[in-house]
Amino acid sequence: MRIKVFVLLILIPVLASAQDRITGRNFASRSEVIGKNGMVCTSHPLATQVGLDILKQGGSAIDAAIAANATLGLMEPTGSGVGGDLFAIVWDAKTQKLYGLNGSGRSPQDLSLDYFKNQGLDMIPSFGPLPVTVPGCVDGWFELHSKFGKLPMKNILQPAINYAEDGFPLTELIAYYWKLSVNRFEKYPNVVDTYTNNGLAPEKGQIFKNPYLANTYKILANKGRDGFYKGEVAKTIADFIKSQGGFLSTKDFAAHHSEWVDPVSINYRGYDIWELPPNGQGITALQMLSILKGYSFRKDEYGTARHLHLVTEAKKLAFEDRAKYYADMQMADVPVEKLISDEYGSERRNLINEERAGSYQAGEISAGETIYLTVADQWGNMVSLIQSNYRGMGSGMVPPELGFMLQDRGELFSLNPDQANVFEPGKRPFHTIIPAFVTKDGKPVMSFGVMGGDFQPQGHVQILMNIIDFGMNLQEAGDAPRFSHDGSSTPTGLSSKGRGEIHLETGFDPQQILGLTRLGHRVTYSPGEYGGYQAIWYDPEKGVYFGASESRKDGNAAGY
Incomplete structure (x- = not known):
């Protein structure tokens, strides 16, 4: 029975392929607007x-x-x-x-x-x-x-x-x-x-x-x-x-x-990525990117076992900090600058084994549908x-x-008094919804977001890597197959499930999925858990906006 389930997992991604396109990647649902x-x-x-x-x-x-x-x-x-x-x-x-x-x-x-x-x-x-x-x-x-x-x-x-x-x-x-x-x-x-x-x-x-x-x-x-x-x-x-x-x-x-509030940022390969500070989870994406910028990725590495493994490990590390430190900053001391610093990103990166899936705890810091x-x-x-x-x-x-x-x-809210996000009267709860923005050399480049609860910072990182590391255009970046990891500790006080599971949309190479399992990851096929994405990119040389809206939702992009 185990063999049959595994074979099904490997075959499903092969069955789901987009129509051939004359331009762009086959998984793109349409051209940019x-x-x-x-x-x-x-x-x-x-x-x-x-x-x-x-x-x-x-x-x-x-x-x-x-x-x-x-x-x-x-x-x-x-x-x-x-x-x-x-x-x-x-x-x-x-x-x-x-x-x-x-x-x-x-x-x-x-x-x-x-x-x-x-x-x-x-x-x-x-x-x-x-x-x-x-x-x-x-x-x-x-x-x-x-x-x-x-x-x-x-x-x-x-x-x-x-x-x-x-x-x-x-x-x-x-x-x-x-x-x-x-x-x-x-x-x-x-x-x-x-x-x-x-x-x-x-x-x-x-x-x-x-x-x-x-x-x-x-x-x-x-x-x-x-x-x-x-x-x-x-x-x-x-x-x-x-x-x-x-x-x-x-x-x-x-x-x-x-x-x-003042948005906060890190620089990722020449682009300044902006998120809002807690009580939202936006800096989780910045923490992940701070870890990932210590690795290099070829443009053809999208969807490889190495790509999915490193993003997943970065996610695990950032989410443990999310559970411990994130809370309403008017009622809790959240060490934002430390969490998104290059120094701390390097410390966390050093915990990752490129050859094996791991489980982690929050770092020790002196000082917390859509x-x-x-x-x-x-x-x-x-x-x-x-x-x-x-x-x-x-x-x-x-x-x-x-x-x-x-x-x-x-x-x-957590009901654990030892957590920063513990319930208090007149307090803002931990929030999952996060808008994002990208600038370069102090000028606007991209406004974007990805819906979907806990998945959102994972979605932000995947979109940005798709564009910056893997050379996709705005529409392709949203339509590309997504993956999601669960099993980290949460700000509500739930304990970690250890290594958790990687959930995949259809479209990933079976050999790369096999590679993930050899690294120690549990991998499952799971539809419908990857939110929805909208984005606008400004091109100052052409003087135009590019718009994108993915096919997972009912919406669209329109310009004039």
Whole structure:
């Protein structure tokens, strides 16, 4: 039986091959999109069109990103919405500078660590009222808009309002996840009323309307962010969560604010790679790259056992540090500079055996489902924005007649007081969603992101290596077969599974897979665990933007 399973593993990648292409690599799903005046890349074609329309009306990249995000909250509630959080990195052409926004919400002030202990919980539940934290998305929109917006917020939100009132057709992948979400959450109040057509989840191609969300967006358009955090919306949410046995209150909403932060970077083969500091996991990608830049890779080494082995070992090392050190930096001392330093990267690299898979512990340091979109405009502004409810649609908690589900990010707190990410009142949980940006010689090069929970830093590293090390273009870099490793310690306090497993998409050479097993890796074929990718590349010599959006999602890139 073991032999049969192994043979199946080796044969499956051979069966999945793309159509032959005259240009580019065969695994590419399409050519890059190229535009001179602007580019929008999202996970839904109608959201991409909305963003493009805003650009054509004279809106900035940030205006278009907010409009697209609002549309995705309606059309792809399985991964986003105003019940969730937001992070962004913005290249401002006027100041020639990067800005980072942490739009994540905090835990209820009236909830304590002792409460969970008294309930006999070793982990915060995935669903229900307890993992709900303050939704930070709306405040994030208004912070971005106040600093970089050009059009009135009413204009920006109007396309999403129109679609919510008039209806839109569901796309294939979203319809698939929508049905799973309804089946999972139908036992909770208001879910069927908000997310079904006559009690049934809408199917691919069916028209769906959300008049409740249209009304919520109208409140934002007319009353601004305070209409959400200090008005009837906040009271409705707080009353509902209290009725369900939760702790989120109106004072939690009134106290909420986003935080402008400085992105941090390392240099990888001449490119400056930028991520946001914790409470997100962005610096995990920087730690991995800091380790990997000590190795050289030929352009033809993509997909080899050596390539997959070294990336996996770097991931294991970085994720152990992630589990120990990453947390809300307003409430924990996270040694960011040390973690991403060349010196520390070299220390960690020295632990890797190029001939054998290993298991690791965090380094000793003295001192802790999603949508992604990117937009560029005619003035040279670019925004990398990621937004999520966590676990797909979220917590199951749908306040009455507001049209959205609340996030369950609080699940990612640890209940272990020895961890930096331990639950505390008014604290931001560890976050998986991370936007990224690339500059070269102080100028913007690429805005990109990869959706997919814990996979995201692994995805960032794979995209960057595909382009920088293996010479792929922007579209090829996203379409190339991916791999993912699980089995590392987590910031929630879960212990390491040792060496874990490498999960592969189809398309890898069977001989290279065999080579991985000889290095001591456990390897499995696993579809659907590799997120989704959007990217914009700016070419200053040609004066154009290149856009890419991969085939794993329903979206597209469009420029003009």
